[in-house]
Amino acid sequence: MSRPPHLCTCGKIVAFGTRCACQIASTRARNKRHDANRPTARERGYDSHWQAARKEWLQWNPYCAMCRGKATTVDHIKPHRGDKVLFWDKNNWQSLCTSCHNRHKQRVEQSQ
Template identity: 70%
Template sequence: MPRPPHICTCGRLVAHGARCACQIASTRARNRRHDAKRPSARERGYTTDWQKERKAFLAAHPDCAMCGAPATVVDHIIPHRGNKALFWDRHNWQPLCAPCHNRHKQREERASHVVGT
């Protein structure tokens, strides 16, 4: 039996499992504000040297550490947050597929960041 729709805080009726247009717009605006303050990828250390190391690491470790799918992302196990030594420490790297990196790993980081504050 399908679950009933819910009423958004803006008053619109929204299907179960869906997000209201106002919530989507709010999330996009919040992300734009965050990205405007964030340093560029190059400023965060993702240079051509990183691209070379990333390519070599993925060649040596082709499978996702979480699900076993082909890995496409080199993830920092402990977020480096600008620490160059941690950024380049290969023991802090793990191969992940994009879905695991974008979904599971990011959820873990958000949870640990909230707890760590």
């Protein structure tokens, strides 16, 4: 059973499961405004020291903590929000695959 198309707020009819071009443009503009005020990765602490620590962590912890797939990211369990002590606390680190980090973990953090 397929679901019917829906009406976008701009007045266009959009197929079920897709987003209207106006919604995509709106999301991109919002993200661009957000990123303009965000410090760079280096300014947030993700420098060469972090890259070395990350590489070593993933060698010892190669599996995603959520799905047990191949981990590619070292995630801070509790967001550090610039706190250098929390940033470098290895008890606050976990290995995640890209999918779990970008989807599941971000949803959890947004709901908190």
